Each structure stands twice: as structure tokens, then as C-alpha cells.
Amino acid sequence: AGPARAGAGRERRDALRGELLLSPLPTGDVAATFQFRTRWDADLPRGAVSHYRLFPKALGRLVAALGVRELHLALTQGFWRTRFWGQPPLQAPPGAELWVWFQPSVTDVDKAWKELSNILSGIFCASLNFIDSTNTVIPTASFKPLGLANGTDHHLLRYAVLPREVVCTENLTPWKKLLPCGSKAGLAVLLKAERLFHSSYHSQAVHIRPVCRDASCMAVSWELRQTLTVVFDVFSSGQGKKDWSLFKMFSRTLTDACPLASQSKVYVDISPKNKEKELLEVTPPPTSVHEAVVQGDKKTYAVYDLLSPSLFNTSRSLNVQLKWKRPQDSSEMPIPILHAQRYVGGYGLQTGEICTLIYNTHPYRAFPVILLETVPWYLRLYVHTLTIITKGKENKPSYIHYQPAQDRRRPHLLEMLIQLPANSVTKITIQFERALLKWTEYPPDPNHGFYVGSSVLSALVPSVIAMKDVDVEQSPLFTSLFPSSDGSSYFVRLYTEPLLVNLPTPDFSMPYNVICLTCTVVAVCYGSFYNLLTRTFHVEEPSRGGLAKRLANVIRKFRGVPPL
Structure with a gap:
């Protein structure tokens, strides 16, 4: 009984x-969104953990050694089109994004x-x-903390974006190795990887944060969330049909669950897209139907x-298929409540303008x-050219924080709290001026341009339907990442497009x-002239030859052969 209780305690x-x-x-x-949550009832910051079972040891030791309170890393290829695809469960900017909250005990945060x-x-x-x-x-x-936080001293926060980072298979492989079952079950x-990167959008992320262990929140647990979102363009690849299946998207089907998982589910959004009902037909029949208020x-x-047990009784694999009973009317495309776009204005290579709508x-x-x-x-x-116009009138921000840049030391930081009126465009x-860099500071392809990271929008968007408080452990994972404030609104974080700006570029050719021209002139002209001036010419008289030559001529004379 003792070992059994110990094993149950570890579980x-x-x-x-x-x-x-x-x-x-x-x-x-x-859109296919994978979420794997590993929750561990341990005290990682104190470093009192020596045995790792499900939680990755590499990340656990990293949190303990560097005093990390929250860590959020996202690697994204492509851009999530909020205007046409709607609000994502978790959006990330193109490239690499990293933001971390450190413990107050960390003395040197930088x-x-x-x-x-x-x-x-690494x-x-x-x-x-x-x-x-x-x-x-x-x-x-x-970027306020998403987990438990005793204080919000922003000096413990760091945020960085690499918009030019390219995401490939070499980034997906270590991400999959962090899973307890890997990619085997x-x-x-x-x-x-062959199917995931043959898509319109691919984003993989890692989130580490402290959460409450129970409802009383007297103890702290550590949560690791590994999320992966991919968007397949099935409509164009399916010969004009919107029907799809797991095998059509991933070239594989589900055969079993991870033996170490306490819960493993597949959710299919069968909500009607317009007023007509029963547009979608899902096969095989689901084990249950879940209704929730999401975003x-x-x-x-x-x-x-x-x-x-009944899921794999009829067949050895699960291949979820969704068929449309009749063509969907694309003219009634829903528009999200909050979305934005950004572009660069102006002409020439001296000045320009950043516009955000x-x-x-x-x-x-x-x-x-x-x-x-x-920036x-x-x-x-x-900064004196900053203008905010809403419905033809000036919209003054209620809060503004600006940190000017220092050449080759830090970027510009601009934060504003802006009120958005109903049914409006802000x-x-x-305006900005392009600087002239040193010739050693240009990348290998300077004419491609320089990337400017995405703008970040954070807002509490009003909810159409009142949301009720639900148990986090019982609700789906895609509804419990962001903490909800009340039932009348939900939190949304959006990213705009990154910008590609051309700078004054010298002619590197x-x-x-x-x-090449100088070397040719030196080698051909100056080299020949120098040889004529420095070379000494000697006239060599023909020699009569030695004893061997005379003997050879005597022999050739007897043979009737001309002499040498």
C-alpha cells in the first residue's frame, strides 16, 4: 500500500x-490549434526540485537558475489576418517574440x-x-503577467521581437521533444513537419507561468503550455470544396492517446456561421457536444x-471529417469587433510616415x-508630429509614455491609451527620418529592406453574450489562457503587420x-612598364660545344646525317 500511495502522490x-x-x-x-498543458505542483524558483517526470528538465532548471517568473516565447511564420479569419485563440507577430517577467530577487535583470x-x-x-x-x-x-503576481514592477519585464526570424523544421523538432510523449503517440x-510548413500560417509557442494550485490559492503550481497554430488553405487545394479531414490536412490520423496524458480531446467548431442552421456535418459522430462562450x-x-474506450471500438484510427451540406455564402463574412492594420507612407529615402488604423x-x-x-x-x-484622428476630430490619449532611442543602444518605445468610439476608425x-548607417552595419542583403516589429494592441473588448465564471480545470484549454476580468468583456491582444522600410544604401558594388579596375591597370600597364625599366638584357654568343658534341658530329658525318 505504501508504494501505491507514493505513486498516486507523484501522479x-x-x-x-x-x-x-x-x-x-x-x-x-x-485553423488547427494544438495545446499541451503540463502542470506541476512544485516550487521551481527555490531550486528544491531534483526529479522531473513530465515537466521538461531543461526549462525547469532554466526557471530556477535565472529567477524567471513568467516566460512567453513564440516563433511564427506568416501573418494572422484578423480581418478575414477572426480573433485567434492566441496570436503572435511574425518572426520571434520573447517577453519575460523576472523574480524580484533578481538583481541584474539585463x-x-x-x-x-x-x-x-540553443x-x-x-x-x-x-x-x-x-x-x-x-x-x-x-504585457501584464498572465499568472500569479505579487507585484507588477515593470522594471522586471523585458520584451523583444525579431521580425526577420525564419521558422523552420529545426525549430519544430526541439519543441516536440519537450512533450512527454514526443511525437510518437x-x-x-x-x-x-512536411504538412505543417506547407500552410498559410504557422506559429509555435511556449508559455511558463505560476498558477493557483486549487480554488483557495494557498499554494502555487507551475504551468507549461505548448501551443501550435497552423492555418491550411484547404479551399484552394481541395478543388474548390471546403470539405476537409484530418488525413487531408496532416496526412495522418489519430490511433491512440498519449499514455501519460490525463485528458486528450479533439474539439471541432460546428457553430453556424450565419442564421441558417445545420450547415456542417461531422463524421464520425462525436462522443459529446460542448457549448461555451469564447471571445x-x-x-x-x-x-x-x-x-x-468506445471511440476506437469501430475503427482503429480516428479521421474526423467535416462536410458542408450546401455552399456557404461568403458575402456574410463576419467582421471582428477589433482589428487593425499598419503601413508606411511618404516617398523618397529621407523622411516617411508610420500610419496605424x-x-x-x-x-x-x-x-x-x-x-x-x-521602432x-x-x-x-x-514625436511632435504624432496625430490621432477619430471621425475627423483629434483624439487625445489619456496616457502616453515615450522613451526616445539612443543610437546603437536602444530603440524607440511609445505606449498610448486611446479611447475608441463605437463604430469608428482611428x-x-x-513621421520619421531615415538615418545613414555605417557601411559595416548593413546586412548581407541591404536592398531587401529593414524590418520594423509589429505594433501590439491590448484591449478589453465588450462581449456580445455575458460570460459566466467556469472552472479552469473543467473548461477547454483554449478558453483559459488569458485571465477573464468580468462577464461583460474579454481580453484581446492583437498584432499588426510588420513594416519593411528601405534606408539610404550605398553602392556596395x-x-x-x-x-578590379585598379588591379587590371597595375597588372597590365604598370607591370609591363616596370619590367622594361628594371630588366637587364644580355647577348649570348653561340658556343661551339664540348667534346661530346664534337664526337656526335663526327659520328653523324660518317652516317651521312646533318651535324648538330
Whole structure:
């Protein structure tokens, strides 16, 4: 009985949950969101843990050694089109994004931040080692802790984005190795790199945060969430049909659940997209149907429980298929309440303008939004040109924080709290001047342009339907990442497009041409002239030859052969 109780205690200390959410998008695409949550009832910061079972040891020791309170890392290829795809469960900007909250006991945050980025660069085979002071900022209003936090001293926060980072298979492989079952069993079997990267959007993330162990919140547990979102363009690849299946998207089917998982489910969004009902037909029949209010709207999900014994009785594999009973009317595409876009204005290579458009499509509710802008130092912002126009009138921000850049040391940081009136478009513009870099500071392809990271929008969007408090352990994972404030609104964090700006670029081919021409002139002209001036010529008289030559001529004379 003693070993059995000890084993049960170890099972209660850590638990694994896995979910797959399949959502048909209004444009005909399909979004697949994987979430794997590992929860561990341990005190990681004190370093009193020596045995790791489900929680990855590499990340656990990293949290304990560097005093990390929260860690959020995202690697994304592509851009989530909020205007056409709707609100994602968790959006990330193109490239690499890293933001970390450190413990108050950390004395040198910058040193810990640099060491952390280098270690994560090695773990995930990414270029996070390029994170330095020139692309790191300290936000004051955005990126509040998502887990338990005793204080919110923003000096313990660091945020950085590498918009040029390219995500590939070498980043996916270490991400899958952090899973307790790897990619050998459960939902992770579908993570085939060949199919995942043949998509319109791919984003993988790692989130580590402290959470309450129970309802009383007297003890703290550590939560690791590994999320992966991918968007398949099934409509164009399926010969004009919006029907899809697991095998069609991933080239694989589900055969079993991860033996270490306490919960493994597949959710399929079967909510009607318009007023007509019964548009979707899902096969095989789901084990249950779940209704929930997600992002202010009522959703209906078909649930497949991989741990249910009856699921694999009829067949050895699960291949979820969704068919449309009749063509969907694309003219009634829903518009999200909050979405934004950004672009670069102006002409020439001296000055320019950054324009951001924020849309609030709610018919009668106004709400504030926090805008975070991070601009590299080589774009010199003119803050006096900042204008915010809403419905033809000036919209003054209620809070503004600006940290000017320092050349080759830190970027610009601009944070504003802006009130968005109902059914309005807010235009934010600010002018900048392009700096001339040193010739050693240009990348290998300078004519491609320089990337500017995405703007970040954080807001509490009014909910259409009142949301009720639900148990986090019983609700799906895709509804419990962001903490909910009340039932009338939900938290949304959006990212705009990254910008590609051209800087004054010297003609790097000119030195090569000059070197080639100079070497040719020196070798051909000056070299020949120098040889004529320095070479000494001697006239060599023909010699009569030695004894051997005379003997040879005598022999040739007797033979009748001409002499030498």
C-alpha cells in the first residue's frame, strides 16, 4: 500500500492535458490549434526540485537558475489576418517574440535577460542570441503577467521581437521533444513537419507561468503550455470544396492517446456561421457536444475524447471529417469587433510616415485600447508630429509614455491609451527620418529592406453574450489562457503587420569595381612598364660545344646525317 500511495502522490504532483481545436474559417481555410498543458505542483524558483517526470528538465532548471517568473516565447511564420479569419485563440507577430517577467530577487535583470535569450537560442535552435539592447524594451502598460503576481514592477519585464526570424523544421523538432510523449503517440502524431510548413500560417509557442494550485490559492503550481497554430488553405487545394479531414490536412490520423496524458480531446467548431442552421456535418459522430462562450460569442463544439474506450471500438484510427451540406455564402463574412492594420507612407529615402488604423466595429460600445510601438533607432521619430484622428476630430490619449532611442543602444518605445468610439476608425500617424548607417552595419542583403516589429494592441473588448465564471480545470484549454476580468468583456491582444522600410544604401558594388579596375591597370600597364625599366638584357654568343658534341658530329658525318 505504501508504494501505491507514493505513486498516486507523484501522479497528483504533475498532470498533462492535450487538446486539438479545429476551426473552419470564414474564408474557407481551416485553423488547427494544438495545446499541451503540463502542470506541476512544485516550487521551481527555490531550486528544491531534483526529479522531473513530465515537466521538461531543461526549462525547469532554466526557471530556477535565472529567477524567471513568467516566460512567453513564440516563433511564427506568416501573418494572422484578423480581418478575414477572426480573433485567434492566441496570436503572435511574425518572426520571434520573447517577453519575460523576472523574480524580484533578481538583481541584474539585463544580465539575466541576455543569458536567458542565449540559452533559449540553443534549446530551440533559433537566432534569439541576436536579442540585445538595440531591440529590447521595457513596457510600462502592456504585457501584464498572465499568472500569479505579487507585484507588477515593470522594471522586471523585458520584451523583444525579431521580425526577420525564419521558422523552420529545426525549430519544430526541439519543441516536440519537450512533450512527454514526443511525437510518437497522442495528438502529437499529427505534427508532421512536411504538412505543417506547407500552410498559410504557422506559429509555435511556449508559455511558463505560476498558477493557483486549487480554488483557495494557498499554494502555487507551475504551468507549461505548448501551443501550435497552423492555418491550411484547404479551399484552394481541395478543388474548390471546403470539405476537409484530418488525413487531408496532416496526412495522418489519430490511433491512440498519449499514455501519460490525463485528458486528450479533439474539439471541432460546428457553430453556424450565419442564421441558417445545420450547415456542417461531422463524421464520425462525436462522443459529446460542448457549448461555451469564447471571445464574447457562443460556440458549439463537437468533442472527441481519445481516452474514451468506445471511440476506437469501430475503427482503429480516428479521421474526423467535416462536410458542408450546401455552399456557404461568403458575402456574410463576419467582421471582428477589433482589428487593425499598419503601413508606411511618404516617398523618397529621407523622411516617411508610420500610419496605424484601428477599427472598432461595435455598434454602440466604446472601449479603450493600449497601443505599443517599438521602432528601431535608425528611424528617428518626430514625436511632435504624432496625430490621432477619430471621425475627423483629434483624439487625445489619456496616457502616453515615450522613451526616445539612443543610437546603437536602444530603440524607440511609445505606449498610448486611446479611447475608441463605437463604430469608428482611428488613424494614428507619426513621421520619421531615415538615418545613414555605417557601411559595416548593413546586412548581407541591404536592398531587401529593414524590418520594423509589429505594433501590439491590448484591449478589453465588450462581449456580445455575458460570460459566466467556469472552472479552469473543467473548461477547454483554449478558453483559459488569458485571465477573464468580468462577464461583460474579454481580453484581446492583437498584432499588426510588420513594416519593411528601405534606408539610404550605398553602392556596395562600387568598391568591387574599383578594385578590379585598379588591379587590371597595375597588372597590365604598370607591370609591363616596370619590367622594361628594371630588366637587364644580355647577348649570348653561340658556343661551339664540348667534346661530346664534337664526337656526335663526327659520328653523324660518317652516317651521312646533318651535324648538330
